[in-house]
Amino acid sequence: MGAHGHPKAIGGALLAPPMKTLLALFGVAAAVIAYRVFAGVGPVSNMSDGFTWGIWEPVNVVVFTGIGAGAYAVGLLCYVLNKGQYHGLVRPAVLVGAISYTLGGSSILVALGRYWNAVLLPWLPFWNLGSALLEVAVCVMTYTAVLWVEVLPAILEAAAQGPSSRWSAVGKRWGARLAVAMPFIIALAVLLPTMHQSSLGGLMLIAGPKIHPLWHTALLPTLFLVSCLSMGFGAVVVLVNLLRLSWNAKADQKLFVELSRVNAALLLFYVVLRVGDVALHGKLRFLGANFPTFLFLVELALFVVPAILFLSPKVQANRGRLFGAALLSLAAGAVYRVDTYMTMYRPAGWTDGVANPAGWDYWPSLGELAVTVGMASVGVAVFILVSRLFPVVVVQDARTHSNLGGAVKSAASR
């Protein structure tokens, strides 16, 4: 890893004011969750038999894990396509991934009515392999564990360099052992998200008539897989830029530009698939002066605009603009996912693109929002905590206070 610049523990006060705010927000969520345990899901949410998943499933699981897919996206580039210059991005991306997936999993536990039965899920004879949700559940549980194993090298490294000789020995010994096993763990970290991110799209296949025809397609698994990668790349650029602003992390603009070119290709690939599906399956007739068309166009714009921006030299030369474009690519996947799961879902189904009347309406309750916000907050808090204590983030080296290092490396790897 020598030439890539090495991650350092950030250090500093653990309970700074932003941390207190984050923990307070999580406190509110914890209170809502505690109330939910005794009163049931109904009293804290606006969920109903019609809109049975509310925002917890679409946002806390489907969007959070999309953000966490940065670990998958960067892992693919760095390890499978052997672009070593992305090494510095791996640890922050993996930490975000581990946190997002853990939060996705724990949010689901809050949403599950009979959460105590979830302990049976690892029991193989009970598996219904026809269920996309089972595949997601098992895959996500395994992948969360894999992600935390991927975080371990940072912790072992801190132990190895620490003052205690005993911990130092433990860190060195296990760090070396883990390094040998790592390729096999990373391969799992590539396989599992490929499976469950497509299954997240596959989940909605069975909802058939309940999802607007512009969103319901046999391509759902593919579209979810592509959108998780574009979200992941976007998330990494956003993340490292934020780290640069807060902790002077090394943020190699050239690397971001290359990453964003890949992302542009993914975004455009998504658009081709999406538009092609609508055109080839005779769904153009659903386009018109209506809300679904508006949302469809907003989504397409959210995918097309960042792709164009990523390819524009003006944007590539400017940190702020590239950051903005990356945010848009993140929003694109998030909006697509929420629309598929919630906005374009109607319990009584659609007839010719018009929702059939049903006795249900849905808008998230304060309780639901509090849990979603609180979960996101505790995620940020854990990221800050781990980065302060362990070497995760690559900090800008005072001597090479330019992007030269990255430029040389990327030139060398060509």
Add this chain to the structure above:
Amino acid sequence: MRFSRRDLLKGAAVAGASTALAGAAEAREPVEPRPDAVGMLFDATRCVGCRACQTACKRANQLPEDRVTPPAGGEYDAPNDLNARTKNVIKAFEGQGGPTYMKQQCMHCVDPSCVSVCMMGALHKEGEGKRDMGGEKKGTGIVIYDKGLCVGCRYCQIGCAFNVPKFEWDAALPLIQKCELCRHRRDEKKGGVRAVANPACAEVCPREAVIYGRREELLAEAKRRVAAEPGRYNPRVFGEKDGGGTQVLYLAPAGVEFKQLGLPQLGDESQAHFSESVSHAPYLHGVTPVALYAAVAFVIRRNKKKEEAAEHGEEGK
């Protein structure tokens, strides 16, 4: 590069254990109605909306009332839809010649979405679940619920095109509620279909608007009625093919579409068949994950070695 083949084999072995399972989940055949499947036939031309079946259902299943208090006092048990306290409901749909009454309960689909999506088979066809809850008979096709394997994820509610499974929103320890065809009222001493189940709604119906029996016979009876009085009926029997077929069948009056009676418009392919076929196709009977894992592990290992060699080379200079 000497290690390449061994790496490949190693990778395949590790992945094999975890992904061989996916092999069982390959694309599947369409599900045909089971020969001994039981169900109900509801004839909307006979129902007068007395709701005796609603009351009988609540009593048979020990369900609490849906209390409505009119301004003048007193109380009604007046559910306005299926819900966690109501597994059977009668609704009136206004039409040209007056209202048509419609009965709603679980359709006991031939290839149910709820069964396809249920993670551990809590909702399952009788006798085809992950464990026997006691006395389950295979082949009846009744969709029953095992609360011991339900995590309350509510995916069944997303999947069901008829919006039948209901969740107890206000309970700390909630259940999914839906019609199980009064399987608990079966009488083993009696022969035939009564030994399988005995729906209270069909038992009390004063006009035999809803009858219980073997699906095959009910379908034949429905067709017989349509043939005998073509002027009286919509010629189609809902549930024969709709959504892959259902074990509860419907007859509508002439000139009334099933859609007007609140039934969804479904193709002949079940949603479960569509979803499972699309989802499982890329897995190629479990080969894809194993191959992908092995290939990725091989590439990563090789890349790592290459990089290490390069770094040693740099240090040597």
